[in-house]
Amino acid sequence: MHFDIIDLRLFTHIAEAGNLTKGADRAALSPAAASARLKALEAQLGQRLFYRDSRGVTLTAAGETLLRHARVILRQVEHVRTDFSADPTTAAGHFRLFANTTAINEILPKVLADFLGERPHVAVHIEERNTHDVVRSILDSSADVGVVAGVVTTEGLESRCFSTDRLVLVTPPRHPLAGLTVAAFSETMGYPHVGLRGSTLQEFLVQKARLAERRLDMRILMGSFESMCCMIESGVGIGVLPESAALRHSQHAKLRVIQLSDEWSIRERRVLYRELDALPACARAFVNLLCK
Structure with missing residues (x-):
């Protein structure tokens, strides 16, 4: 079975655009040429890759499987090109880094400043995502490296814990809990809460309240x-x-900053990737710096 990189790139563009014409345009092909290549790819695989209707295209189960593989292959081709085209004296290169809110705000600014300060020719594409999206993006090769804090399922990935952090309770100075030095999360549930919209942390706290058969206000x-x-x-x-x-x-x-007594308040900070040796050289250097 022979795979053409151009066909895999075209297939990925169509899948991500949800439209053959838009995908063809991204691949710099005419719709007719793109359609012919797609039909040839489906014939070679013996599988239908897209469902087609008036609104565009959606992936079949076989298409979902191919998309996962295609992203891995295309990312690896990109990494090879980057590593072998880079001037060793300038340490050029680039990689995609996804991280959750805590990592973006509390971990990465200093690390990236040090990393990029020593590598002016390296480019990092960084996006803020919730933890679940970070993991999914590493699994499907939308990103090369992920950085998260908190509970995370890393099945199918490699990961390294590089430090720990603690969740704490924060109150105004005159709040009834402000005089405490340590509090249990259950003690906070009778008071109105301020949360972080769309975050894994918010989902986690709501889940903890639910497990305690309580509801966060x-x-x-x-x-x-x-x-x-x-x-x-x-x-x-x-x-x-x-x-x-x-x-x-x-x-x-x-x-007022008050420690939480709950065991889950101590959280690991982890860096995630599919396979360290498969990362471009600059991404491996970033992981090693983060974990030193």
Whole structure:
């Protein structure tokens, strides 16, 4: 069975666009040429790859399988081109890095500043995703490296724990819980909470409350740790944040930071990838720097 890189790239473009014409345009082919190549690819595989209707195309089960493999193959071709075209004296290269909110705000700024400061010719494409999306993106090769904090299922991936962080309770100074040095999460459930919108952390806390057969009173959901702390300081509610974020913002705001006694408040920070040796050289260097 012979696979043409051009056909795999075309197939991936069509799958991601959900439209043959748009996919063909991204591949710099005419719709007629793209359709002919796609039919030849389906004939070679003996499988239908797309369902077609008036709205566009959607992947069949066989198409989903091929897309996973195609992304891996295309990423590896890209990595080979990068590694062998790079000037060793300039250490050029690029990789895709996906990370959750905690990692984006609390881990990566300093690490990337050091990493890129020593490698001015390296480019990093970085996107903020929730933890589930980070894992899925590494599995389907949409990203090369993922950085997350908290509970994560890494089946099918390689991962390394590079540090730990703690979740803490943050309250305004005059809150009834503000005088505590340690509190259980269950003690917070009777008070309005400020949460982080669309985050894995928010999902995790709601799940913990559900397991305790309680319900979190979510007063408001914010888009960042900074905006959460502003709302908490103003008295809107209390919140659970990574300790690193809480301590940083408490330097400029009137906040009380209280340790949580729950075992799950200690979280691992992990870097994820499919296979270390298959990463481009610059991505391997990033992983090694993060884990040193």
